[in-house]
Amino acid sequence: MTPLERYYKFYNLSGVPARLLKYQEHYNIYRRPLKEKRSERPKVIVWKENATQQSDLAEMPIDPKGYYYFLVVVEISRKRVDAEPIKNKTANSVLKAFIKIYGRGRIQPPTHRLETDSGSEFTNSQIRDFFLNSIGVMMRFGEPERHKQQSFAERAIQAIEKPLFRRMTAQELKTGETSVEWSEDFHDIVRLVDEQWQRDPPKIPEGPPKIDKNTELLLEGTQVRTKLLEPISVLGKKLHGKFRIGDIKWDPKVRIIKKLILSPEQPPTYLLDGPHGRLGVSRCAYTRKELQVIPANEKPPPDSVIRGRPERYVPERILKHRTRKDQLQYLVKWERYPEDESTWEPADRLQEDIPNLIRIYNDTK
Numbered sequence: 391m392t393p394l395e396r397y398y399k400f401y402n403l404s405g406v407p408a409r410l411l412k413y414q415e416h417y418n419i420y421r422r423p424l425k426e427k428r429s430e431r432p433k434v435i436v437w438k439e440n441a442t443q444q445s446d447l448a449e450m451p452i453d454p455k456g457y458y459y460f461l462v463v464v465e466i467s468r469k470r471v472d473a474e475p476i477k478n479k480t481a482n483s484v485l486k487a488f489i490k491i492y493g494r495g496r497i498q499p500p501t502h503r504l505e506t507d508s509g510s511e512f513t514n515s516q517i518r519d520f521f522l523n524s525i526g527v528m529m530r531f532g533e534p535e536r537h538k539q540q541s542f543a544e545r546a547i548q549a550i551e552k553p554l555f556r557r558m559t560a561q562e563l564k565t566g567e568t569s570v571e572w573s574e575d576f577h578d579i580v581r582l583v584d585e586q587w588q589r590d591p592p593k594i595p596e597g598p599p600k601i602d603k604n605t606e607l608l609l610e611g612t613q614v615r616t617k618l619l620e621p622i623s624v625l626g627k628k629l630h631g632k633f634r635i636g637d638i639k640w641d642p643k644v645r646i647i648k649k650l651i652l653s654p655e656q657p658p659t660y661l662l663d664g665p666h667g668r669l670g671v672s673r674c675a676y677t678r679k680e681l682q683v684i685p686a687n688e689k690p691p692p693d694s695v696i697r698g699r700p701e702r703y704v705p706e707r708i709l710k711h712r713t714r715k716d717q718l719q720y721l722v723k724w725e726r727y728p729e730d731e732s733t734w735e736p737a738d739r740l741q742e743d744i745p746n747l748i749r750i751y752n753d754t755k
Contacts, residue, residue: 398695415726416691419624419638423617424679432656436466437594441502442647444713446487446543447479447511448551451558451570460489460576462550463562464542468590471546471584472496475573482514488520503528507540521662527628533673534607549583552578595655606678607658614646614662614681615640640682642726690726701728705744708751711737720748 391399397406397414406727436442445463452458457475461484463470472494474487492499504521506512508531521529532540554576558569598754601607608614621629621637629637648671649661657677664672704725711720718737723729740748 394692396696398692413685413688414691415642415688418682418684418688419615419640419642421639421682423639423682424681427675429432430657430679432653432659432675434466435592435595435655437591438501439467440465442466442505443497443500443503444505444543445512446507446540446547447484447509448547450551450554450572451477453570453573455573457573457576460550461491462543462546463488464546465500466542469495469587469589471540471549471580471587473507473546473550473576473580475701476574479511481511481514484511485516485520488517499525500527503530505530505532505540505543507532531673546583546587549587550579553579595653597655599652600655600657601652605658607650608647608660608678608681608683608722610647610650612722613684614647614660615642615647615678615684616662616676617641617682645672645685647681648672680710689728698708705740705747708740708747711751720751 392406393410394414395416397404397411408417443463443465443619445461448462450458450460453475456477457478459479460473460475462471462473472491474490476483476487485571491497500521504527506529511517512529513531518529521527554572557575558572559734561567561569561571569589574727618633618637618639618641621631621633624638624642625627626643633639644752645662647660648663648669651659651661653659654696659675659677660681661669661671661675663670666673706723706725709721709729712734713719714734720737720740721732722735723732737748
């Protein structure tokens with residue numbers, strides 16, 4: 391039994407050295423990601439007041455007055471905080487909360503950009519029209535599960551929630567009854583959070599990017615995988631809860647580095663292929679340790695791992711065509727298999743199953 395045969399028979403019990411498995415896709419998606427040092431994480435640096443703000447929505451117990459959520463806004467340069475309770479998260483309620491917050495004057499409307507998550511309470515046409523047209527600023531919607539993109543807003547929510555929940559707990563200890571009253575104390579708590587968070591705007595960064603002799607810079611065009619922040623199956627299905635022992639650590643989807651970003655006093659980050667902008671890039675940038683470089687000759691698992699009868703293999707693209715015995719055939723590259731394992735398939739069957747791939751092939755001939 392060869393080392394690879396042993397690995398695909400016994401897996402983590404096989405005792406096969408890692409150096410013999412570095413070209414195996416299965417082994418690579420289970421590799422433990424390296425832990426990032428604090429210096430390796432990019433910092434959000436905004437030196438102009440009101441230029442960039444973050445906003446998020448928090449769910450609370452239903453208050454006797456009917457309040458169920460609160461909207462928080464954080465002005466990043468000076469770390470000013472304001473928030474407003476709301477009874478539902480319809481576009482109209484969220485819009486009124488923004489208007490109330492900006493009307494109080496603690497935080498002025500942003501002059502450059504508002505950053506939110508990609509929830510429908512922010513991406514709807516009413517909110518977008520208010521910020522894009524009425525105020526005249528950009529909106530940036532974060533990628534799902536990338537909580538670091540909303541770190542200021544999420545920390546503000548935690549700072550507001552903590553004393554509110556502790557007060558409710560104190561009442562429950564005293565009365566023996568469930569407490570859900572929080573709106574009465576809400577604005578006092580928000581005011582104190584704002585006072586404790588305030589700072590002077592940071593200085594404009596002027597130093598060189600954080601690169602030393604140990605920094606590995608990846609080239610544009612490099613194929614990579616992204617580190618998973620929450621568990622998914624190999625087929626892309628979201629799994630609930632925390633990572634379990636059998637969960638993969640890297641997204642199997644192959645991505646391509648489109649742009650290397652070098653900014654003053656920041657570690658290198660990378661934009662990957664995606665649907666945004668003229669360059670067609672991802673919505674967020676990744677650090678080096680959030681990326682796994684895919685070896686050029688990486689191999690999928692062998693057929694010996696298959697138990698039962700798989701329903702089908704997934705076509706990735708068509709490479710060539712030919713005619714055999716008056717029958718048109720296409721050479722199909724299968725997803726997750728190398729090109730040398732592509733197979734010739736009859737055109738009539740493929741016309742039913744993958745007409746889009748055939749059209750793409752014909753358009754690029």
